[in-house]
Amino acid sequence: MIITLIKKQTGEEFVKDMEKEYGSLQKIKIAYEKSNNMKLLVDMENWEYYKEHPKETLELSESLITDDISLSxxxxLLLNTVKHKHPKSIREIATILNKNVSSIQPQLKKLESEGLIKFKEGNKNSLVPYLTYDDIKITI
Structure with missing residues (x-):
C-alpha cells in the first residue's frame, strides 16, 4: 500500500517553515557549502524562489510504502472529523461522533503513531488533534 500525504501551502508559509528549520538563508548556504548535501541545495533554491514569489501555491508530498497500516x-471517520470539524479536544470528537472517549482515544493515538495526525496542547491540558496534510491519497 502506498500512502501519499499532500500538503498545500503558499510561498510565504514555505519561507516561514524554512526559517524555523534552518534559521536564515545565510545559515543554509553555509551548511550547504560545508556538506554539499543535495537536500540543503534544493531547500535553499526553493527558499530563494518563494521569497520572491510569496503568493504562489506549492504542493509538498511525502509517500509512505507499507503493508503495516490498516485503516478502519x-x-x-476520525480523520474526516479532524479535517472538517476542527475539534478542540479528543472529548469534542467523541461528542461529535457520539462515541466514548475511551473508544476513540486509542484510535487517535494509532493515527498519530502512523504519522497521519498530530496533537498540540489545548486549554486545560487537552490535546487538540490536527492534520499536517491537506490530502491523504491511498494507492493499493
Missing part, C-alpha cells in the same frame, strides 16, 4: 471505517 472509524479511522477514516
Amino acid at each position: 471505517k472509524l479511522d477514516l
